Amino acid sequence: MTDAFALSRRGALGMIGGVAGAGLLPAAATAVEGKAGASGASWFSTTATLPWQSHAVPALAPAAPAMFAQDATIQLDKPRQTMAGFGGAFSERGWDALTLLSPAKRHAALSLLFTAQGCNFSQCRTPLGADDFSRDWYSYDETPGDFALDHFSVARDRETLIPFIKAAQALRPDLKVWASPWSPPTWMKKGGHYAQAPAWPGQPANGIKPEQLGHEGSDSFIQEDRYFAAYANYFARYVQAYAQEGIAISTVMPQNEFNSAQPFPSCCWTPEGLARFLPHLGRAMGPLGVTIFLGTLERGNADLVSKVMADPQAAEVVKGLGVQWAGKGALPVIRDRFPDIAIWGSEQECGIGTNDWHYARYGWATIRQYFDAGASAWTYWNMVMPTGGMSGWGWPQNSMIVVDPVKRDFTLTPDYWLMRHLGGQVQAGARAVPVDSFLGFNDQLAFRNPDGSLVLVANNGLGQIQRVRYGIGKRVLTLDLPADSLNTLVLPAGLLEV
Template sequence: MKNIKALVLIALVAFSSCKEEEKGLTVAWVSSTEDTVWNTKTYNQSVEEIASDVVIDIDTEAQEQEITGFGGCFNELGWDALGMITPEEKQQILNDLFNQETGSKFNLCRMPIGANDYAVDWYSFNETEGDFAMENFSIDRDKKRLIPYIKEAQKINPDVAVWASPWCPPSWMKHSKHYACKANPEFNDLPLELSNTEELVSRFITEPEYFEAYALYFSKFVQAYAKEGIDISAVHVQNEYNSAQNFPSCVWDPKDLGVFIADYLGPKFKADKLDAEIWLGTVERPQIERVEDVLEYKNTKEYVTGVGFQWAGKGAIESVHAEYPEMQLMQTETECGDGSNDWKAAEHTFDLMKHYFKNGANSYMYWNMVLDETGKSQWGWKQNSMISIDSKTKGITYNPEFYLMKHLSAFVAPGSVKLATKGNDDNAIVFYNKVKNEVVILAYNSAEENQEFQFNIKDKKVRTLLEAKSFNTLTVSL
């Protein structure tokens, strides 16, 4: 039946094309399958005599949240991977990520404050115990990798915004005096007696002089980066504040995070006249009370611009959006899998995109943009990346998730709005670019066979046959 349908559609292409010219409907279309990626197709309207398999109604007046951007994370191991290839190849990869004409158009990216799990090894900006005045604070380590990485991106997109989060404070600010929370003799030297995976118990020393010093640490970080020509757009106060890891991490009681933000960090940023926003993030648990306990402490909400979510935090975003509609929301780290870098991983990421944008997310972050072929962190976890570089052959592979991210980020401009949809809309996310008066549709045909999709936009009908297991971006000029 599908083959017959396709033959009928081909036979009537000329009729359909003329019909659409009369309507003034212009559709740009890019499609990717596992075997053929980023295929620019010529759109020809399918005939209405054949019933569509999937029908989606799009209301350009039903506008939801505004989109602020897309990006990934600047990590040390990513920069080292880029150092394995020729300067020309490195430049091509950076262009493919940041170029605002031909690339993925990334405009909002993350970085760690000190070491994370994709650092070369543990470090903070001040490991001098008891240095509450931060006299030994230094970002010299970042001048070797992270700052050059960001600078190269800035050369391509000078407007790329950078936000930052710590995985761990200076180790002497924790009760254990160690960067990890969970002992693992294979990957860290945390004594077993100091290993503690209990949640809702602060590992940070919650005393005034430590709070004050840590607020100063954040302020000095923002100011030091400004001197390097990198404006930090926002800080998220703690990566995964519920998770005890064998890599840099720090569990907090949410109430203590509220104290830190309202009584120390917020006032410090205000006193130092810093433009960097303060966000609650990154939330990796589904319980909304772990967000409420932070935001409802005193005047915390006056200082917090938004909330960032990742991993199991996706279970909290709907409730947070409903309870705090004024807050900006961000998906801060797409789930990074196990290094498979396959089509199934892209399908999972598409499901995450649908969930986050359905529940109010204004932006979407990938995690590692570039890694070597192992995908391994220094603490043993093999993870996905958008682009892989083979350390032996120097071969470069653009993984399926690179194309999925580009299917979204290259077409959905900052300032666009998410549109509500009706019908068989499980496999589509739709946006409206007010400046260009165009609708951007990201659709996935998850079926094992080609399917006819119909998108109803005002008085227009966009009808076309989408290949089996294909991601498609259709840009419809109205």
């Protein structure tokens, strides 16, 4: 991680106070921001060594009639999917890292995620029970045979996940939260173990026995109605318990990565098994007003979705689909087969804890692939991690904020700036806008916010300045994008009138 991405407390508070990047930017850049602000337009760029640099926004010029007078056309008259929001995932280890900070620094870090002066996250994910970034394995009811759920309790979440979510809500009261489990209670599984596979080489042993292993293409959940009914009620009890804590769960998905046998909490389901469970879940969630998405899909095989949706009772309750990792390979086919269901990017591919510029560039390419395929939401994975980003099951992963346990301070990673370029400017309810180019200038995304403003997020992967002429109605915006940079421009509605 380069020093340019390190954020001192003074820098963080400067950003929250309304001067974006005041602790990091040279005086000249801050002055340029003042000039750009006169029209209400703004332009920020991030490179490997200089995050969130401000630039003057050029005036829009009349479009020339020549055929090649512009490189790409922003088609404001052809809006596409409506954006549900950007966010990240809550975790126990993330909250443990935040509690190492003083109250002032913790507030500063959270503000950089959940306020309009930061990433402005509006929709986040939380695990329903343990995930691979919980302290260790747990569920809300580990009493074997407790079909009435007499021993159900979210007491553990009151130590970690609930305070994490409530701290975010204090900064973003309208924050939406969705949930999915990594594993059901162990007594609801055929193998009786939270995991589905032995530990990977060099990782902590999880104690699973050969007869307890799960396998892709088989159902590890016990396929009996009394288990389906109890598990659906388990979801309902969870939603009700969180509501009592002041947290509304808006959407649930039945299983994280339902094809994957992992050494951490996991559970394999076949599409047919999910189709059998979903009507039970629908009956439990309907009275609570909770939406059900199918997910999360981590295989590039659209037939896995089609097999679930072929069951009329299952298809009736499914309103959307969560997709992550290799599932992105199925996006074009899914959009073609199921044009009416929402698609969410449900987990940022998490890397191996290097928190470097290369992976932020990869993250950008992945996000663009999702939105080009019609996705309406994006969820980063670990928002906050301690130095090293290690899970309890031995996999170091990236995060947006890194907390140093020794210095009791935090830094921002390149992934933070990637998410700020998108989430900080694209409002929930924005419409994605297509950008066409027959000259090969295809490395951008555009959105029209509910207030009428245009957000253009443009990438320059070259090692030199790249000039791009964007046609907007009858005018052209010419940008000299810095070398190896990610750029976000916001043009207010008044500048877009033709």
